[in-house]
Amino acid sequence: MNTDTETETAADTDGFPLPRSRRANERLHALVPGGAHTYAKGDDQYPEDLAPVISHGKGAHVWDVDGNRYVEYGSGLRSVSLGHAHPRVIEAVRRELDRGSNFVRPSVVEIEAAERFLATVPTAEMVKFAKNGSDATTAAVRLARAVTGRPRVAVCADHPFFSTDDWFIATTPMSAGIPAQTTELTVSFPYGDLAATEELLTRHRDEIACLILEPAAHTEPPPGYLAGLRELADRYGCLLVFDEMITGLRWSEAGAQGLYGVVPDLSTFGKALGNGFAVAALAGRREFMARGGLRHPGDRVFLLSTTHGAETHSLAAAIAVLTTYTEEGVTARLHALGERLAAGVRAAAAGAGVGDHVVVRGRASNLVFATLDQHGRPSQEYRTLFLRGLLEGGVLAPSFVVSAALDETDIEHTVDTVARACAVYRKALDAGDPTPWLGGRPVKPVFRRRA
Structure with missing residues (x-):
């Protein structure tokens, strides 16, 4: 003491x-x-x-x-990975303070942040920022349902948290206030067990929109496991979603997907991304992410649209964090x-x-x-x-x-x-x-x- x-x-x-x-x-x-x-x-x-x-x-x-x-330890629930009041992050944020924080049209900082993110995580082709991880993972689930036309979500039962939203909280003991119909749309699979996951996909054939999991947690993925999930998702026509809220930057600058060499359809980042400033990201393949944009011929997906999602101070922090990680190892x-x-x-x-x-x-x-x-x-x-x-x-x-x-x-x-x-x-x-x-x-x- x-x-x-x-x-x-x-x-x-x-x-x-x-x-x-x-x-x-x-x-x-x-x-x-x-x-x-x-x-x-x-x-x-x-x-x-x-x-x-x-x-x-x-x-x-x-x-x-x-x-x-x-x-x-565990600073800010793993979000402050560079340390509190890190000079490069504070300097980047301070530069934006006198320039305003939120405008009626996109800021140039949004371009710079997206370019820096996609350069750091090259397995993703498009990115959209938000303020918290729950919004990003829920957007991934919504997009997967839109892409596949399927209602069910399969979550990894061995990972403790994905979102504050109903599709996940319904699976926890704190499910008060969530309709039973919602609960029935979320199923689970065990980490590391490809046979059990295939059995689930077979049992709910043509119903599961996505498999969502942390690519790694307290144990390393078994050899071939993530590649096996990739193959199962392709074979059964669902999307593979990596929740990289924790693994992003901590496993490698490009996340677990960069370390293990398995590319998900969608992935979500947060925590370390802002060194304590509120910023998260949904990233993924262009063909899917574009459904939330203005240049897609099909039905529009309400992907992410938040008043403060592109607030410039947090995006400036994210740019500084990504730069610091890549330049300083x-x-x-x-x-x-x-x-x-x-x-x-x-x-x-x-x-x-x-x-x-x-x-x-x-x-x-x-x-x-x-x-x-x-x-x-x-x-x-x-x-x-x-x-x-x-x-x-x-x-x-x-x-x-x-x-x-x-x-x-x-x-x-x-x-x-x-x-x-x-x-x-x-x-x-x-x-x-x-x-x-x-x-x-x-x-x-x-x-x-x-x-």
Whole structure:
């Protein structure tokens, strides 16, 4: 834990209280359903009374309203991959501030952003920008239905999130308010299993408009899997859609499709694209994307049309991000940082005797951790214990997803903090009950039926 001496800090009292954050959280809950504008940022995702409310960030660090400084991971739900207030991004945005932000006709910045995106992701032929990933993935689904004339969408069951819209949320425990007819139009297939996917396509022959999935997540795709999906989509007449919200830029500058060499019909990007500024993209083959334009002879598709979709500040940020990635080798740096962090965390966990319980998973640029109980089962209680130890050590880490702003000192501090948290973890395992170390109720899964 680091504190700024000019403010009230947790160091003033025993334990790790966050009085100002606690009051701010109460104000949030009174004003904002869920106490946050993204469920994954809710205070139910953190140990009780230990959910910091952020004041500001710089590079790989954030400060809460109590004055505590943290090394931050998973920044902005993976969106701030260059680090907070990155100079090249801020400079690009600042240049646009005095030039206006939104006009009644397209800005030249829209041309520049599209050209830069398509140069970076050459497997796509056209692109349209939006403000969030949900709009982009829903546009992909709508376009696939228009192209194929089919009603059903097949989503990968092993990937946690695709959209806030009904076609996906209907498949989660938070499906209240969604008609059953909508729910019936979404089916699922398991990741990595081509035979099961073909069985689904056969069972719903001529009904499935698209297969939508993250091309990779916590595990690498099995050899030939993505190419096999490409062949199945072609054979059964549906579109292949890659959700590259996470893999875009983090796997390679050209996304997972650039890394693995399998070209989808449509793909969606976001998160890292704006380094925290609100921008997402739908990209794909011209013959399909053109159906949302003015130069297609068939029925028009209402693809994406949002008031703020082409707001110039965010597009300027995207141009700067794409330029920085390609010129500075950012993806390689993310992988190197992640490999160093993963090795350190695994060594710390093994040293404390919990190497089989605190488990680091995923690609080096996109690390997550699992917290397992004495029986090797995922445990929200042990996650709570581990998160508490990280927070008290000045590490804000709902995941171990790195940003390029981290340095060796940050990694070393994180590993030291993990080692202390793992020592407590070992005590809880030996006791057979983590409750005494939780400090309150356990953290909760995002998707659940009841609050």
